[in-house]
Amino acid sequence: AQTVTQSQPEMSVQEAETVTLSCTYDTSESDYYLFWYKQPPSRQMILVIRQEAYKQQNATENRFSVNFQKAAKSFSLKISDSQLGDAAMYFCAILNNDMRFGAGTRLTVKP
Amino acid sequence: NAGVTQTPKFRVLKTGQSMTLLCAQDMNHEYMYWYRQDPGMGLRLIHYSVGEGTTAKGEVPDGYNVSRLKKQNFLLGLESAAPSQTSVYFCASSFRDVGYEQYFGPGTRLTVT
Numbered sequence: 001a002q003t004v005t006q007s008q009p010e011m012s013v014q015e016a017e018t019v020t021l022s023c024t025y026d027t028s029e030s031d032y033y034l035f036w037y038k039q040p041p042s043r044q045m046i047l048v049i050r051q052e053a054y055k056q057q058n059a060t061e062n063r064f065s066v067n068f069q070k071a072a073k074s075f076s077l078k079i080s081d082s083q084l085g086d087a088a089m090y091f092c093a094i095l096n097n098d099m100r101f102g103a104g105t106r107l108t109v110k111p
Numbered sequence: 112n113a114g115v116t117q118t119p120k121f122r123v124l125k126t127g128q129s130m131t132l133l134c135a136q137d138m139n140h141e142y143m144y145w146y147r148q149d150p151g152m153g154l155r156l157i158h159y160s161v162g163e164g165t166t167a168k169g170e171v172p173d174g175y176n177v178s179r180l181k182k183q184n185f186l187l188g189l190e191s192a193a194p195s196q197t198s199v200y201f202c203a204s205s206f207r208d209v210g211y212e213q214y215f216g217p218g219t220r221l222t223v224t
Contacts, residue, residue: 004153006153009151035212042217043199043217043218044215044217044218045154045201045203045215047212047213050212091153091154093154098156098159098169098170099144099146099154099156099213100156100170101153101154101155102153103151103152103153104151104153
């Protein structure tokens with residue numbers, strides 16, 4: 001079975017600074033996809049970034065980037081120039097035949 | 112284009128009652144999913160469907176049934192609700208190939224007393 005571990009239940013960052021959220025996973029598959037989803041207080045799940053396991057190049061989306069270390073089974077999310085609107089729960093997930101989510105990291109952004 | 116919608120948004124049930132949650136999507140997605148979200152545990156997959164007329168079990172299927180009679184709808188049923196099923200339920204859909212983004216509905220908060 002696939003598992004996802006987010007070891008930081010809560011993180012905080014100063015507005016305009018950079019923060020990194022950690023995620024490790026375990027899978028016996030060689031082909032899979034990794035995601036970071038954001039869940040603001042509205043409860044809506046929003047895709048932040050997506051990474052294909054077969055791609056060595058780290059995915060980036062504007063201020064969001066990942067550090068994908070396949071051998072170490074690590075998939076961290078870096079948020080640059082943090083904004084107040086980035087405050088939310090962040091979930092890491094792995095998808096092969098089914099989707100498994102981590103328990104989430106609550107990010108607070110301080111003005 | 113409404114995306115993924117869920118009905119109802121809130122519901123309170125007594126133990127032993129039954130109910131059906133409706134998920135509808137207008138994006139012509141083949142795959143549809145039902146998740147539950149409990150505090151401190153992230154989302155867990157209950158059942159999913161890879162096409163009309165097909166369903167499969169996810170990580171936590173016990174106590175739930177699903178049906179996908181139409182491509183755009185995915186129903187989640189609770190035949191005899193239990194307090195352990197108190198949760199927020201999310202539906203999602205995606206295009207056929209594994210790895211495509213899942214689009215989520217707004218969630219249904221269910222309380223079983």
